[in-house]
Amino acid sequence: MSEPFESYYAVIFTSTQKENIEGYPEMADKMEALARQQSGFLGMHSARNQVGITISYWKNLEAIKNWKQQCDHVIAQQKGRKDWYSWYSVKVCKVEREYEFSL
Known part of the structure; x- marks a missing residue:
């Protein structure tokens, strides 16, 4: 029997992205590091x-919601719309089950 799964x-x-994404890789790394510091990040x-x-x-x-409203993340979102992205989509999904394979 498997352990209980917490969704x-x-x-x-x-x-x-647009053709010129100057500064994007650095901002992406900064946002990942910042997200890892947020409460509830998994x-x-x-x-x-x-x-x-x-x-x-x-x-x-x-x-x-708190991550979306985090002040540095808001600045990155605005810069992304203005400078880096030609299109994006965001989907929020509830994960109720997971499994993986590895050799």
Whole structure:
């Protein structure tokens, strides 16, 4: 019998970038480090190519709301809309089950 699973939330940020993304890699690293300091943060996966996908994991919806409103994150969001992204989508999902495979 498996252990009880405690659900959590995933925020899926999918984006395409403009051609000139000067300063973006540094800001992305800064935001990841800052997110890791936030209460309720559980982890993150990211892949950045033609389409960027970043998934962050959070304990609850309140933690997600607090992260969205964090002052440095708000500045990064504004800069992203102005300078770096040609399109993005954000999805907030409840994770009720998980499993993985590894060799």
